[in-house]
Amino acid sequence: xxxxxxxxxxxxxxxxxxxxxxxxxxxxxxxxxxxxxxxxxxxxxxxxxxxxxxxxxxxxxxxxxxxxxxxxxxxxxxx
Numbered sequence: 001x002x003x004x005x006x007x008x009x010x011x012x013x014x015x016x017x018x019x020x021x022x023x024x025x026x027x028x029x030x031x032x033x034x035x036x037x038x039x040x041x042x043x044x045x046x047x048x049x050x051x052x053x054x055x056x057x058x059x060x061x062x063x064x065x066x067x068x069x070x071x072x073x074x075x076x077x078x079x
Contacts, residue, residue, distance in 0.1 A: 008065050026063045
């Protein structure tokens, strides 16, 4: 069962050419981007949801949020 009350820290990185890249330290396989902060965070939320569904379907552990050396710029919650 997928835990729907998880919150994951994300790292929102502005890109020199414009737009933003989002990393999810607890789910290192997720790297996404968007033209605006809102779009980038929405893409991250979708990626987190899909990754959690995939892990649950395969019977894999769903990780807790992990700490990182970087200060998270935003949080994405899957509700």
